[in-house]
């Protein structure tokens with residue numbers, strides 16, 4: 077990058093406008109990041125810095141890098157570690173909390189939205205338990221790559237402002253270079269934050285937290301007659317739409333615990349996440365997900381379950397609002413029932429768009445299902461099948477690409493006439509339709525082996541070029557560039573393939 081550490085020292089001013097630090101002391105632990113030996117800036121997100129109204133040059137200065145590494149606390153920053161609980165793979169843990177992150181504070185961006193600025197991998201906190209409070213360069217860059225790719229694809233997500241190496245080793249199964257990620261989010265409130273106070277039976281804190289979340293994310297609920305019900309409805313709607321977006325892109329979150337389910341409706345925590353390659357609804361990537369709990373097709377169920385946990389925590393507020401136990405419970409159920417409706421609507425609209433359809437017919441559902449079943453049987457690549465379908469939409473002679481996605485192209489040939497018949501019922505020209513589809517179906521996604529190759533080069537050789545190259549490709553996911561292979565063959569395919577969960 078052109079911004080280097082050697083520039084003249086420019087004072088770093090971050091216009092912090094903190095609100096979480098004004099909440100009661102039992103919401104967090106005030107703790108500063110732990111300084112590191114030799115911070116080095118690997119990546120600064122200039123576009124995001126601009127959105128946040130931050131001076132990129134000052135951020136890239138030695139003083140700025142020291143702040144991004146956690147070695148120095150910027151003026152106005154009130155670093156803290158947030159308290160939260162969570163269900164992890166179905167098991168409740170009363171206290172998790174930020175064990176390796178520090179919320180530095182909040183800034184109001186140029187878009188008028190209040191954003192958290194948080195360091196991840198910045199040292200131990202009172203919530204660290206046995207952890208070292210640190211992060212390795214690989215996972216930091218993975219989160220950077222995938223979160224920024226998701227943002228470009230229009231998916232609500234936490235963002236990545238910067239990555240720095242610390243000059244210190246972290247010990248996992250082996251010795252790895254340490255790093256710190258600067259994460260930006262509309263907030264870091266989680267379902268687990270509500271569960272933390274619910275587990276303590278602290279209704280006053282729950283009310284305070286809900287009011288804070290309403291003010292920050294669901295202002296429409298503030299004026300509603302039943303504000304807590306309106307709040308729950310808001311979270312249910314946003315999360316239903318979010319999961320539908322994941323499904324449409326073939327994204328598998330991998331660790332949908334309640335502490336990784338945000339109240340703002342953003343994707344958070346890019347641990348074992350991946351984009352599905354060969355289509356199979358029961359695909360999992362996480363090596364610890366033995367039951368397939370967070371498999372591709374189970375994501376809507378998992379989210380619905382997580383939202384039920386949120387509803388449970390605010391039940392006392394709903395009961396009060398409705399004036400009775402039964403009415404409060406009914407209100408929670410009604411709200412949760414909306415999940416399916418919002419999810420299906422978003423998924424079906426999105427799937428129609430992927431197929432190039434702009435109108436709605438009942439038979440569309442079976443058209444979509446039929447294609448997906450054929451893709452599953454044929455192990456067709458999820459992303460490229462839809463992308464190559466765009467070429468087929470431009471004209472019947474353009475179908476060679478999509479046919480080649482199927483081990484036996486006859487499986488596509490049987491489906492194609494139905495699709496063409498359906499397209500013929502709409503008014504778009506083939507060119508218009510193909511162009512529309514190419515804005516919906518990306519060609520470049522963070523392919524697992526490409527991400528792994530970039531992380532390996534950074535970890536083993538401190539070579540950040542593959543990381544930079546990948547970011548550049550992913551910055552224009554819909555524009556096919558001549559000579560730029562969408563799917564370079566993995567060097568060691570066996571290491572990067574997904575598992576298909578086949579249990580019951």
Ligand SMILES: Nc1ncnc2c1ncn2[C@@H]1O[C@H](COP(=O)(O)OP(=O)(O)OP(=O)(O)O)[C@@H](O)[C@H]1O
Nearest residue numbers: 172173174175176204207208209210336344345347
């Ligand atoms: N190296 C570590 N040191 C201390 N605590 C850790 C470490 N790794 C994870 N934790 C804590 O374990 C819990 C679950 O970890 P998980 O991997 O879901 O979160 P994370 O990736 O650290 O953070 P986030 O959910 O904010 O992205 C959290 O409380 C987290 O802070």
